[in-house]
Amino acid sequence: MEVNNTAFVSPLANAQYELPPSSGFVDRIAQQVNFWTLSLTLLLLAITYDQWSYKLQKHGIVGPAWKMPFIGPFLESVRPDFRKYQAKWASGELSCVSVFHKFVIIASSRDMARKIFNSPAYVKPCVVDAAYKLLRPTNWVFLDGKEHVDYRKGLNGLFTRQALEIYLPGQEEVYDKYFKEFVRVSKEEGKPKAFMPIFRELMCAVSCRTFVGHYMPEKVVTKIAHEYYLITAALELVNFPIILPFTKSWYGKKAADMVLDEFAKCSAKAKVRMAAGGDVTCIMDAWIKQMQDSAKYRERIAKGEEVDASEKPPQLLRDFTDWEISQTIFTFLFASQDATSSACTWLFQLMADRPEWLAKVREENLRLRDGDRNVRFSMDLLESMTATRAVVKETLRYRPPVILVPYLVKKDYPITPNFTAKKGQMIIPSVWPATHDPEAYPDPDSFDPERWISGTAEQQVKNWLVFGTGPHYCLGQTYAQLNLMAMIGKASIFLDWEHFPTEKSEDIEVFATIFPQDHCELVFTDRPE
Numbered sequence: 001m002e003v004n005n006t007a008f009v010s011p012l013a014n015a016q017y018e019l020p021p022s023s024g025f026v027d028r029i030a031q032q033v034n035f036w037t038l039s040l041t042l043l044l045l046a047i048t049y050d051q052w053s054y055k056l057q058k059h060g061i062v063g064p065a066w067k068m069p070f071i072g073p074f075l076e077s078v079r080p081d082f083r084k085y086q087a088k089w090a091s092g093e094l095s096c097v098s099v100f101h102k103f104v105i106i107a108s109s110r111d112m113a114r115k116i117f118n119s120p121a122y123v124k125p126c127v128v129d130a131a132y133k134l135l136r137p138t139n140w141v142f143l144d145g146k147e148h149v150d151y152r153k154g155l156n157g158l159f160t161r162q163a164l165e166i167y168l169p170g171q172e173e174v175y176d177k178y179f180k181e182f183v184r185v186s187k188e189e190g191k192p193k194a195f196m197p198i199f200r201e202l203m204c205a206v207s208c209r210t211f212v213g214h215y216m217p218e219k220v221v222t223k224i225a226h227e228y229y230l231i232t233a234a235l236e237l238v239n240f241p242i243i244l245p246f247t248k249s250w251y252g253k254k255a256a257d258m259v260l261d262e263f264a265k266c267s268a269k270a271k272v273r274m275a276a277g278g279d280v281t282c283i284m285d286a287w288i289k290q291m292q293d294s295a296k297y298r299e300r301i302a303k304g305e306e307v308d309a310s311e312k313p314p315q316l317l318r319d320f321t322d323w324e325i326s327q328t329i330f331t332f333l334f335a336s337q338d339a340t341s342s343a344c345t346w347l348f349q350l351m352a353d354r355p356e357w358l359a360k361v362r363e364e365n366l367r368l369r370d371g372d373r374n375v376r377f378s379m380d381l382l383e384s385m386t387a388t389r390a391v392v393k394e395t396l397r398y399r400p401p402v403i404l405v406p407y408l409v410k411k412d413y414p415i416t417p418n419f420t421a422k423k424g425q426m427i428i429p430s431v432w433p434a435t436h437d438p439e440a441y442p443d444p445d446s447f448d449p450e451r452w453i454s455g456t457a458e459q460q461v462k463n464w465l466v467f468g469t470g471p472h473y474c475l476g477q478t479y480a481q482l483n484l485m486a487m488i489g490k491a492s493i494f495l496d497w498e499h500f501p502t503e504k505s506e507d508i509e510v511f512a513t514i515f516p517q518d519h520c521e522l523v524f525t526d527r528p529e
């Protein structure tokens with residue numbers, strides 16, 4: 001053995017080690033371990049790990065015995081089937097699926113859903129992975145705990161009764177325009193047409209007018225209305241987790257960027273107009289006015305002026321940049337667009353199919369306007385409606401637009417004595433089972449607005465999860481319901497419409513929210529005075 005004392009190496013490192021003669025068996029194995037066998041072994045190990053980890057996570061709740069390797073039910077979730085959701089809800093109050101890397105827990109019962117909605121210490125709204133990219137991670141809807149509560153307080157003033165009254169004329173203008181459009185489209189078509197896409201456009205136009213008034217040119221409103229479905233598609237519960245070119249998420253991101261850009265432009269215009277003393281006509285005006293009033297108040301205080309308490313704005317807001325304002329207004333559009341489009345579609349379908357209720361709505365709307373159908377919307381008018389309100393409430397119960405709300409577990413959550421949801425898992429409180437609970441709403445599968453007038457539906461507050469509950473309950477719930485009442489009430493006195501049912505009219509399509517599968521085949525005509 002040669003020893004090299006000048007090198008910083010162990011003398012043994014240079015030793016010649018002679019391998020023992022190999023056995024034939026080891027040799028043969030070594031020869032066979034080529035690239036393919038190694039890959040196959042790794043794949044089998046990964047599949048085993050995937051199944052094992054799924055089984056471990058699902059311990060204590062109901063779920064398929066095995067999952068499709070890696071992707072789980074991804075392919076079938078690309079076109080979600082409402083009956084599969086129903087099967088899940090029927091399988092137990094907590095059940096699960098695993099899609100790609102995400103373990104998803106579905107809570108079906110009313111009490112389990114309420115428990116999750118009301119556990120902000122353990123969960124926060126999750127939306128979907130793509131939502132962070134589309135809405136931007138800095139968006140207020142992703143704030144949590146006190147930060148979220150504080151931000152939200154600053155928005156409450158935009159949805160007070162007084163504020164909602166201000167937005168009514170803008171909304172009515174949009175209905176005037178679109179009701180004419182409904183009749184024109186039906187005439188031009190000469191046969192029944194699926195109105196769901198037109199209802200989506202209508203709802204988008206109503207939202208844009210309510211949120212940003214006349215700052216947005218009509219052609220931009222129409223562009224957003226047309227492209228918004230790309231955003232919905234990108235935000236479906238199950239989507240490819242990364243944004244690859246030409247995928248749904250990619251198209252959705254492009255559309256979202258365009259909408260954010262347009263809202264930022266509106267904000268810049270609104271700031272100038274409000275600073276010049278313009279009147280409040282939309283949510284953006286109302287918010288910016290609050291900011292500018294707060295700034296003026298702070299300035300007076302800073303100058304040492306004595307300011308009477310009555311002059312202090314109800315909420316002191318900081319200044320928000322155009323980009324921040326745009327992001328927040330975008331969340332309103334995002335939260336309202338699919339849900340109100342769903343409710344609008346079902347409302348028109350249900351009213352056509354239940355002419356006795358449409359007649360009651362019509363009678364009420366004419367009576368409250370003293371027989372003059374040209375009387376414009378007002379809060380007093382809307383708040384004195386009984387039948388119209390019952391019809392809207394029952395539509396939302398019977399076909400709740402949002403059937404489930406995804407939340408993210410932010411720390412291990414012992415939801416039952418037997419099951420702890422783990423940090424990072426998705427947990428989904430469901431809405432549909434609570435609104436179809438026969439104990440709260442007898443004969444839940446029948447559409448019966450009367451239950452809101454002479455029945456006990458109004459008392460079932462625990463089951464009324466249509467707008468969620470807890471710290472994230474829907475900010476726009478009063479606005480949304482009044483808006484739907486205003487819409488169907490006005491339609492009842494200005495329009496006649498006929499539904500042409502198909503075998504799919506009662507089947508439910510899930511596209512973020514729910515729609516009749518045939519997209520609601522209708523014909524509209526003008527109603528003579």
Ligand code: HEM
Pocket residue numbers: 117125141152331332333335336339340343400401402405465466467468469470471472473474475476477479480
């Ligand atoms: C029929 C129409 C609507 C339905 C069924 C609906 C339903 C919901 C539901 C289920 C949630 C989740 C609540 C939770 O996690 O507890 C929600 C949140 C929200 N909704 Fe609505 N919504 C509707 C219309 C609107 C409208 C028109 C607006 C805005 C003007 C709006 C703004 C919001 C916002 C901002 C949130 C998030 C609140 C937060 O995280 O603090 N929604 N909505």
